[in-house]
Amino acid sequence: MSTAxxxxxxxxxxxxxxxSGRWVVALAALLSAVLVAGAVEIVxxxxxxxxxxxxxxxxxxxxxxxFGQSLSQSIFLPTLVVSAVAYGGLxxxxxxxxxxxxxxxxxxxxxxxxxxxxxxxxLLATDLFTNVAYAHEAVHGVNPYVHGPSALPGYAGYPYVSxxxxxxxTPYGPLFTLITLPAGLVSLDGGIWILKLEALxxxxxxxxxxxxxxxxxxxxxxxxxLIVGLNPLYVLYALxxxxxxxxxxxxxxxxxxxxxxxxxxxxxxxxxxxAVVAGVLVKATLGVMVPFLIVSKRRLAPIVGAxxxxxxxxVIGYALFGTAGINLVAGLKREGHLVSSYSFAAQLAxxxxxxxxxxxDHDLLTGGLVVVLLYLLWxxxxxxxxxxxxxxxxxxxxxxxxxxxxxxxIWPLPLAVISRDxxxxxxxLAIQAIWIIHQTSPxxxxxxxx
Amino acid sequence: xxxxxxxxxxxxxxxxxxxxxxxxRRGLWRVETVVLVLVGVVLAVASFNDIFWSVDDNxxxxxDQTTWRHYTHRDYYNVSAAALVLxxxxxxxxxxxxxxxxxxxxxxxxxxxxxxxxxLRTVIGxxxxxxxxxxxxxxxxxxxxxxxxQTLCPKG
Numbered sequence: 018m019s020t021a022x023x024x025x026x027x028x029x030x031x032x033x034x035x036x037s038g039r040w041v042v043a044l045a046a047l048l049s050a051v052l053v054a055g056a057v058e059i060v061x062x063x064x065x066x067x068x069x070x071x072x073x074x075x076x077x078x079x080x081x082x083x084f085g086q087s088l089s090q091s092i093f094l095p096t097l098v099v100s101a102v103a104y105g106g107l108x109x110x111x112x113x114x115x116x117x118x119x120x121x122x123x124x125x126x127x128x129x130x131x132x133x134x135x136x137x138x139x140l141l142a143t144d145l146f147t148n149v150a151y152a153h154e155a156v157h158g159v160n161p162y163v164h165g166p167s168a169l170p171g172y173a174g175y176p177y178v179s180x181x182x183x184x185x186x187t188p189y190g191p192l193f194t195l196i197t198l199p200a201g202l203v204s205l206d207g208g209i210w211i212l213k214l215e216a217l218x219x220x221x222x223x224x225x226x227x228x229x230x231x232x233x234x235x236x237x238x239x240x241x242x243l244i245v246g247l248n249p250l251y252v253l254y255a256l257x258x259x260x261x262x263x264x265x266x267x268x269x270x271x272x273x274x275x276x277x278x279x280x281x282x283x284x285x286x287x288x289x290x291x292a293v294v295a296g297v298l299v300k301a302t303l304g305v306m307v308p309f310l311i312v313s314k315r316r317l318a319p320i321v322g323a324x325x326x327x328x329x330x331x332v333i334g335y336a337l338f339g340t341a342g343i344n345l346v347a348g349l350k351r352e353g354h355l356v357s358s359y360s361f362a363a364q365l366a367x368x369x370x371x372x373x374x375x376x377x378d379h380d381l382l383t384g385g386l387v388v389v390l391l392y393l394l395w396x397x398x399x400x401x402x403x404x405x406x407x408x409x410x411x412x413x414x415x416x417x418x419x420x421x422x423x424x425x426x427i428w429p430l431p432l433a434v435i436s437r438d439x440x441x442x443x444x445x446l447a448i449q450a451i452w453i454i455h456q457t458s459p460x461x462x463x464x465x466x467x
Numbered sequence: 468x469x470x471x472x473x474x475x476x477x478x479x480x481x482x483x484x485x486x487x488x489x490x491x492r493r494g495l496w497r498v499e500t501v502v503l504v505l506v507g508v509v510l511a512v513a514s515f516n517d518i519f520w521s522v523d524d525n526x527x528x529x530x531d532q533t534t535w536r537h538y539t540h541r542d543y544y545n546v547s548a549a550a551l552v553l554x555x556x557x558x559x560x561x562x563x564x565x566x567x568x569x570x571x572x573x574x575x576x577x578x579x580x581x582x583x584x585x586x587l588r589t590v591i592g593x594x595x596x597x598x599x600x601x602x603x604x605x606x607x608x609x610x611x612x613x614x615x616x617q618t619l620c621p622k623g
Contacts, residue, residue: 365513367520452514
């Protein structure tokens with residue numbers, strides 16, 4: 018029978034040097050290697066060219082081409098599943114009492130994964146190209162809140178914008194359009210890199226703030242950032258597609274950090290409210306968080322901060338883009354009428370024998386969402402943690418959305434890892450697991466998978 | 468009931484058990500958890516149903532592609548196949564009549580119905596489309612059998 022040595026790691030945690038302890042270290046190393054190998058495989062294969070998981074895009078990272086093979090669904094989907102299993106294994110190991118994953122290991126692994134995806138091609142969505150087009154519109158005097166990218170004459174990035182969005186005005190808030198303006202001042206390739214860098218920095222900020230909140234709430238910060246930063250939907254979909262959800266989440270976590278900081282000074286509370294509203298000015302979805310913050314705190318400071326930030330944002334939005342630029346819900350309402358095959362609403366419609374989602378179903382889903390949000394508000398009023406309630410609210414929006422995109426399911430994740438109600442984390446990861454399994458359906462068919 | 472509930476809550480692993488103020492409201496916590504589990508089960512069933520649905524569709528669409536190649540005596544890889552009306556068994560399979568990039572040549576489209584027998588389905592009609600044209604009724608010509616209706620082929 019072996020005995021554990023008293024050696025500690027750099028953070029003072031005792032190192033388990035028993036035989037089973039060495040197996041745990043080896044398993045954690047193997048799972049980490051699987052995650053890195055999966056990301057490398059996807060990035061190198063994606064660099065070969067356009068396939069269903071890889072949108073048509075300019076060759077801004079052509080030095081990566083030539084190392085892989087074309088990224089077909091039959092390569093991407095199994096790699097996604099294997100990455101998800103490795104992620105799950107690492108999370109289980111990290112939350113066990115004998116976790117071998119040190120702070121350095123966790124941060125290093127997250128950084129490596131995110132940098133691999135950062136240097137690679139744009140994955141799984143054309144949104145980045147649409148956002149670069151909106152930036153070019155704004156810079157060249159075309160109001161992106163009135164006109165879609167098709168209004169931009171001779172724009173080089175036109176072929177890379179999805180036909181679905183070519184005539185649509187931007188659905189995002191004026192702060193996001195302001196943040197992306199530099200992408201409109203440079204070439205198409207330069208614009209792509211700017212938005213990729215913004216997404217990477219937003220991801221780093223989200224993770225750093227998640228770490229800080231976890232410590233503030235006496236949770237293991239290593240486990241918290243592992244759960245968020247290694248999540249395959251976070252890394253491959255949100256960061257891989259450079260979605261602005263990462264910027265919204267960074268502001269969300271800034272708001273939470275300031276709001277739960279001690280001592281809870283009026284200035285911090287006001288700044289917390291302002292940060293959350295800044296996130297709303299990026300993407301209006303985060304508006305769901307504001308009532309929970311206000312109901313929970315019941316202080317004037319967060320309300321003043323939120324109103325001040327909203328006023329500044331709307332004045333700037335109006336000055337730059339007119340009345341269309343301050344209509345924060347127009348984009349949400351428009352997307353609310355769309356239906357994605359990814360959505361649970363579409364799957365439920367099929368389950369009940371319907372060909373798809375009908376207008377009455379939209380109304381039912383909206384009604385159900387309102388009931389859930391009102392219940393959460395009542396619970397928050399009675400003392401339930403507002404951070405957790407906000408996470409449930411964001412998860413409810415994602416699940417009930419007929420326009421569900423995979424990266425929407427990461428919204429509640431940073432809140433779930435700092436929540437004392439572990440059901441939120443279990444529910445968020447379960448929804449993601451169900452979604453990933455659903456994604457694999459092309460692998461089981463008799464039709465050759467492209 | 469409450470005894471069973473309390474025991475159930477107490478048996479949960481520490482990391483999943485209710486904390487803080489939730490511990491004082493175990494009845495509410497239990498009801499919420501039951502609702503969450505039920506919602507999760509319904510979503511999981513809907514997802515798996517969708518997978519089986521698409522697998523069935525995939526098998527049918529594979530038979531559509533094989534039937535197109537068999538019927539037209541053309542062994543092309545790029546044969547598009549999809550339901551003519553979502554949720555109904557009649558499919559439309561289209562591909563180039565001569566070699567070339569997808570949609571860049573005159574296309575032959577076939578309407579297919581019925582069960583898959585020996586890997587093939589029944590051709591019940593069809594039409595041709597000009598090169599680089601979408602499958603819109605006004606573009607269809609040389610319509611035959613079930614395809615030759617005023618609705619599907621207004622130009623005949």
